[in-house]
Amino acid sequence: MPNASPSVHRAIEGLQRLAELFAERRRQLAREAGISEGEWQLLEEIAGQRFMPSLFARRRSVSPAAVSRTLRQLKARGLVRAAIDEEDARQRSYRLLPEGRRALERLRASRARAIAAIWAPLPASELERFGRFASTLASRFEAYAQGPSGAPSPTTRGPRAAGGADPGLRAGGGAPSAARAPAAATRRRPARGGPRR
Numbered sequence: 001m002p003n004a005s006p007s008v009h010r011a012i013e014g015l016q017r018l019a020e021l022f023a024e025r026r027r028q029l030a031r032e033a034g035i036s037e038g039e040w041q042l043l044e045e046i047a048g049q050r051f052m053p054s055l056f057a058r059r060r061s062v063s064p065a066a067v068s069r070t071l072r073q074l075k076a077r078g079l080v081r082a083a084i085d086e087e088d089a090r091q092r093s094y095r096l097l098p099e100g101r102r103a104l105e106r107l108r109a110s111r112a113r114a115i116a117a118i119w120a121p122l123p124a125s126e127l128e129r130f131g132r133f134a135s136t137l138a139s140r141f142e143a144y145a146q147g148p149s150g151a152p153s154p155t156t157r158g159p160r161a162a163g164g165a166d167p168g169l170r171a172g173g174g175a176p177s178a179a180r181a182p183a184a185a186t187r188r189r190p191a192r193g194g195p196r197r
Contacts, residue, residue, distance in 0.1 A: 015137075025114065026040075029107055029110050029111060029114075030107070032106070032110060033103050033106045033107045033110075034103065035079075035103055036070075036073075038066075038070045039070055039073060039074055039079070040104075040107060041060075042056075042067070042070055042071065042074060042080075043074070043079065043080070043096065043100055043103065043104050043107075044104065046080055046094045046095070046096055046100075047096055047101075047104060051093075051094050052091070053067045053068065053071065071094070074100070077099075078097055078099050078100075079096065079097055079099055079100035079103060080094050080095065080096055080097060080100050081094070081095055081097055082094050083095070
């Protein structure tokens with residue numbers, strides 16, 4: 001297998017740096033609002049229409065137990081409330097309470113300021129080119145993760161265990177983590193026959 005060119009390595013390093021900075025910025029925004037990243041993600045979902053914990057867990061590849069745990073935290077802090085669904089008594093409906101709406105508004109305002117400072121000044125043509133490239137690269141990551149037959153590769157993990165961290169909160173949702181993929185791509189294997197570290 002031929003070695004990747006220097007330009008490929010530079011692109012991977014740049015992507016890894018960008019992914020790490022993006023993830024750290026999300027953590028910073030959540031801390032400023034006094035919530036965790038998992039709580040932020042759930043607040044965004046609950047603010048939408050017809051939030052269902054089970055569907056959310058499947059879509060984000062996290063365990064239902066992890067979602068339930070974060071929902072309990074939000075309820076205990078007075079950010080959301082749960083009630084029997086008016087249309088289906090077997091289900092619960094979730095609504096943001098005033099403090100939950102204020103937390104979400106603070107997050108969105110901080111994010112808007114960051115977009116205005118970082119992204120808005122860039123030329124529209126560069127943003128469009130970057131958007132197309134990012135979409136193509138994400139599709140290639142997704143296709144590679146599925147393996148040649150379209151089935152998940154042996155290294156693809158299932159939903160996170162209930163005892164794990166807060167649900168997801170990756171910027172791209174269920175897409176492969178850009179921070180992990182470049183790192184794996186640049187990791188060197190020991191030479192055959194040589195000592196293993």
